[in-house]
Structures are given as C-alpha cells and as structure tokens.
Amino acid sequence: MSDDPIVKKPESGFWHDAYPELGRGPISLEDSVCPEFYEKEKEHVFRKNWLCVGRVEQVPKKGSYFTRELAILDTSVLVVRGKDDVIRAFHNVCPHRGNKLVWQDDPFKEMEGNAPLLYCRFHGWRFNLDGSLIKPSRADLLLDFDGSKCSVPAIQCDTWGGFVFINMDPDNKQTVRDFLGEFADGLEGYDFDGPHQVYKFKAELQCNWKIFMDGFAESYHGPYLHANSFGALTEVAKMDAANPYTDALAYQLSGPHRMFSFYGEPSKETPFSRPIEKLTESSPAGPWNKKPSDKPLPKGLNPTRSDKYGFDSFQFFPNFVLIFSSSGFTTHLHWPTGPHSHIIEVDMYFKPPTTHKERISQELTVSFLNDIVLEDASPLEGMQAMLNSRALTHFHANDEEILVRHLHKVVQDTVEEGEKEKNKNIIAKQGG
Amino acid sequence: MTSKLPQQFRELECWVEEWGIEDGHQRYVKRVNSTMEQLKAFYNDMFPRGKEAIEYINQFDYSEPLPEDAANLRNLVYSLITVALAVEVWRQPRVKHSANTILTRIC
Numbered sequence: 001m002s003d004d005p006i007v008k009k010p011e012s013g014f015w016h017d018a019y020p021e022l023g024r025g026p027i028s029l030e031d032s033v034c035p036e037f038y039e040k041e042k043e044h045v046f047r048k049n050w051l052c053v054g055r056v057e058q059v060p061k062k063g064s065y066f067t068r069e070l071a072i073l074d075t076s077v078l079v080v081r082g083k084d085d086v087i088r089a090f091h092n093v094c095p096h097r098g099n100k101l102v103w104q105d106d107p108f109k110e111m112e113g114n115a116p117l118l119y120c121r122f123h124g125w126r127f128n129l130d131g132s133l134i135k136p137s138r139a140d141l142l143l144d145f146d147g148s149k150c151s152v153p154a155i156q157c158d159t160w161g162g163f164v165f166i167n168m169d170p171d172n173k174q175t176v177r178d179f180l181g182e183f184a185d186g187l188e189g190y191d192f193d194g195p196h197q198v199y200k201f202k203a204e205l206q207c208n209w210k211i212f213m214d215g216f217a218e219s220y221h222g223p224y225l226h227a228n229s230f231g232a233l234t235e236v237a238k239m240d241a242a243n244p245y246t247d248a249l250a251y252q253l254s255g256p257h258r259m260f261s262f263y264g265e266p267s268k269e270t271p272f273s274r275p276i277e278k279l280t281e282s283s284p285a286g287p288w289n290k291k292p293s294d295k296p297l298p299k300g301l302n303p304t305r306s307d308k309y310g311f312d313s314f315q316f317f318p319n320f321v322l323i324f325s326s327s328g329f330t331t332h333l334h335w336p337t338g339p340h341s342h343i344i345e346v347d348m349y350f351k352p353p354t355t356h357k358e359r360i361s362q363e364l365t366v367s368f369l370n371d372i373v374l375e376d377a378s379p380l381e382g383m384q385a386m387l388n389s390r391a392l393t394h395f396h397a398n399d400e401e402i403l404v405r406h407l408h409k410v411v412q413d414t415v416e417e418g419e420k421e422k423n424k425n426i427i428a429k430q431g432g
Numbered sequence: 433m434t435s436k437l438p439q440q441f442r443e444l445e446c447w448v449e450e451w452g453i454e455d456g457h458q459r460y461v462k463r464v465n466s467t468m469e470q471l472k473a474f475y476n477d478m479f480p481r482g483k484e485a486i487e488y489i490n491q492f493d494y495s496e497p498l499p500e501d502a503a504n505l506r507n508l509v510y511s512l513i514t515v516a517l518a519v520e521v522w523r524q525p526r527v528k529h530s531a532n533t534i535l536t537r538i539c
Contacts, residue, residue, distance in 0.1 A: 200538035276516035374527040
C-alpha cells in the first residue's frame with residue numbers, strides 16, 4: 001500500500017468545493033415526511049437497487065437458509081444455499097396457492113435453519129433448493145399443469161465481501177461489485193472472512209430511515225449530543241474553529257455512495273477513561289489488549305493516512321452502512337417500515353476472543369456502543385414529529401454535513417428520474 | 433454442597449440470583465427496570481472485586497465451558513459492565529434523553 005493520502009481537503013477549506021454539483025443551499029425535507037414520496041422511494045430506491053440482507057456465514061452448509069421480513073419490499077425473502085453451493089434468494093411463497101413457504105409458529109417471524117428441500121405445509125408440495133418443483137402432491141388430480149412453470153419465484157442474489165445482496169429489479173444487469181464501485185476497489189483485500197465474534201442489536205424507531213443515517217454521517221455533533229458520554233473530552237472539543245476531535249479527516253462521494261474517515265479516541269487508557277474501562281481494559285473504540293492485525297489495511301481505509309485515524313464509515317446506497325475500526329467491522333442496515341418509522345439493525349463483527357479476558361473486554365465495547373447508539377438515536381423521534389408538523393420545509397447542511405446533503409440529493413434524484421422514466425413509458429404505451 | 437460462586441467470592445453470592453444473567457438482552461432489561469439505588473448497591477459490592485474476578489475467570493481455557501461457579505462469576509462481571517455504564521456515564525438507569533427506547537440484543 002502506498003502511504004500517500006488518496007484524498008485531500010480542497011485548498012479552499014470546504015469539502016463542498018470538491019463536489020460543486022451538490023449545491024449548497026437548504027435541502028427539502030419532503031423526502032422524510034411525505035407519505036406519497038415514501039411510496040415512490042419504495043418503488044425507485046428500494047426495489048431497483050442491491051440491498052444487503054445478511055452474511056454468507058448465515059448459510060454455512062448446503063440446505064442452510066434464513067428468511068427476512070422486509071416491509072419496504074412488501075415481501076418475505078428466503079435465502080438458501082443450494083446443493084451446488086450457490087446462494088439463491090426467493091420470494092418466500094409456494095407457487096401452488098401462495099402459502100408462505102418457510103415459517104414456523106408465527107408467519108411474520110424471521111427464522112433460519114437447514115433443510116434438504118423446500119416443503120409447503122399446506123398441501124405438501126416439494127421444491128428443490130434451487131426453487132424448481134420436485135413433485136406436487138396428488139399428481140392424479142392435476143389439470144393443464146406445467147411443472148416447469150411452477151417454481152418458487154426467484155429474486156436476483158449476489159455476494160460481495162461475504163455480504164449477501166438481493167435486487168428486486170428483474171431487469172437489473174449490474175453485479176453487486178460493479179454497483180458498489182470504487183469504494184469496493186479500495187476495500188479489496190480486507191479480511192471479511194470469518195470466523196467472527198458477532199454481536200447483534202435491533203430496534204424499531206419512529207423516524208424516517210434517512211434521518212438516522214444522517215446522524216451517522218458526520219461527527220461534529222460529538223461535543224453536543226454526546227456531552228454525557230464523552231464528557232471531559234467534549235469540553236476540550238467545543239470550539240468555534242476547525243476542530244481536530246470532531247471534524248472528519250475526509251469525506252468522499254462516489255456515485256450514489258459516500259464515506260467519511262474520522263478521528264477516534266484511541267483504544268488505550270486516556271485521561272478520560274472511566275473506572276469500568278480501566279477495569280476491563282477496553283473502551284468504545286475497542287479492547288486495549290487486542291493484537292494488531294498482521295494484514296496491511298486496504299488502500300481505501302484511512303484514506304488520509306492519518307495517525308489520528310479512528311474509523312471509516314461507508315454508506316452504500318441505499319441503506320447499508322459499513323463501518324471499519326481497529327476492532328473489526330460493524331454494519332447498520334436501515335429497513336423502512338413506513339414513511340416515519342424504520343428498523344435499525346446493528347451487527348458487530350469482532351475477532352473471536354481466545355481468552356475470557358478478551359471476551360470481557362469486548363463486552364465493554366459492545367455494551368458501551370449500544371448505549372452510544374441510543375444516545376445518537378435520542379433526538380430522532382422528537383425530530384421526526386417536528387418535521388411532520390410541516391413548520392419547516394427545508395433544513396440546512398454545513399460543510400461537515402456534506403454526506404447528509406448527498407444522501408438526500410441521491411434519493412430525491414433517483415425518485416425524480418424513476419418517475420420521469422415511468423411517465424415516458426406510459427406515454428409511449430398510449431402513443432402505440 | 434456446591435456453591436454458586438468460587439470460594440473466595442462467597443460474599444457476592446447474594447447477587448447471583450438477581451444479576452447472574454447470561455443473556456445480554458435480559459441484563460439490559462434488568463438495568464433499565466432497576467432504580468439507581470439498586471444499581472449502585474450492586475456496583476458498590478461488585479466493582480472492588482472486579483479485577484480479581486476477571487483474573488480468576490481468565491485462568492480457564494476459553495475453548496472449554498466454564499464450571500458453573502465460574503460462569504456465575506463471569507455473568508456478574510458482565511452485569512457489572514452493564515450497570516457501570518448507568519452509574520459512571522449516565523447517572524441514571526437509562527441512556528439520558530432516550531425516553532423508553534432500548535435496542536433488542538439478539539446475540
């Protein structure tokens with residue numbers, strides 16, 4: 001890896017000068033409030049792009065499967081590893097009469113397991129792990145029936161870095177690797193393979209998914225919103241000038257995706273360490289006793305090559321956030337459940353501990369981060385309620401909020417272009 | 433008779449029933465449903481023995497299941513972490529300004 005920075009702040013001192021097409025004015029907040037916009041967002045943003053639904057480790061063996069209940073796609077998705085080791089995705093539905101195919105006890109509860117074939121409990125029809133029909137029950141009753149046209153409906157499925165993605169658009173021609181673009185180039189060589197020590201959290205919050213992503217798209221809220229958690233440190237950080245503690249080291253935009261690189265409290269004892277951090281030799285940034293990785297960082301991480309580097313956060317369009325730190329990687333997935341609500345899933349992937357002490361250190365990190373996520377989320381439900389009041393029509397984004405501006409612009413542009421295309425097709429049809 | 437905790441941690445046995453919780457989500461639920469007085473009482477008893485407890489647990493091979501008394505002690509250390517954040521950081525059972533929102537810990 002070259003030690004040369006791959007990104008530098010423009011001479012002017014404003015990140016926005018590197019991306020003049022973004023604009024600088026107030027941003028319409030209609031995309032986070034309006035129910036009609038939400039319907040269009042569903043259609044053009046979520047149903048036409050690659051969405052991360054899990055990890056390959058969730059389907060370790062032939063016949064392993066898991067289901068995802070995704071309100072934003074109006075469907076339940078079944079991900080299965082086939083006998084040929086290919087990972088496939090399907091609508092979780094039996095093509096005979098439409099019964100939900102894989103579920104137990106509660107049809108709306110996600111599940112995982114292993115099965116030699118897909119079996120419908122309603123009438124006993126059986127399907128191969130690739131979705132094709134093995135055999136309907138009571139073949140003697142069939143009428144005008146073509147078994148080759150009776151498969152479990154497939155959804156495009158692809159993987160990158162061990163993440164499983166689906167795409168609802170049957171006309172999509174792009175691989176997920178191409179979709180992720182140059183950020184994925186920069187992450188080439190990162191050790192995504194397991195085994196991992198995995199910690200998972202989730203919650204449904206009464207706010208639009210973009211409002212939450214915006215909260216993780218800048219760090220200058222640190223000294224204010226995190227005044228309680230990072231107390232003494234933030235007193236040092238509150239200043240009306242360039243701030244090495246809270247200003248990002250770098251912001252980068254790439255197509256519909258974006259990232260920032262951020263200064264981090266080092267994962268070692270500091271004057272601000274709490275008693276429990278000293279006891280467990282750990283902090284939110286990670287255990288102090290972890291061994292440094294023997295692999296060099298891929299070129300896209302720590303893009304400014306700063307010795308103050310703490311973490312990099314990539315926001316892949318639309319709802320997949322991938323954060324790298326010295327402890328490992330963390331994902332945030334945002335699943336809208338309505339215009340003003342969404343489910344946030346936080347999954348942390350750490351190196352497996354080899355001693356009880358290491359496990360206890362990790363417990364401090366994940367417990368502290370759990371609380372920090374709640375602190376980050378704390379303004380959002382009240383904020384959504386006030387956005388819904390329509391007292392405001394726009395909000396403001398400063399130079400450190402360039403990723404906030406970019407997310408809303410990409411979503412709004414995607415919806416606008418999708419609608420244009422749709423109307424063109426309608427007119428073409430009427431003309432013909 | 434088997435004891436709930438290793439010999440040298442006997443005086444902490446009164447906490448095992450209440451705070452010897454292996455499941456991460458249940459520990460958190462217990463924290464947010466406790467009063468500060470309850471959290472501080474556990475913290476004040478447990479914290480001074482924390483270092484010794486971690487050293488004790490750490491003697492065991494991580495790839496093997498812990499004996500029951502050591503597992504109880506480890507669960508008390510986990511709970512100490514959960515409770516310490518309320519005592520040392522938030523000075524209340526819940527994260528400040530988070531109303532009644534919590535995350536569900538799946539694993």
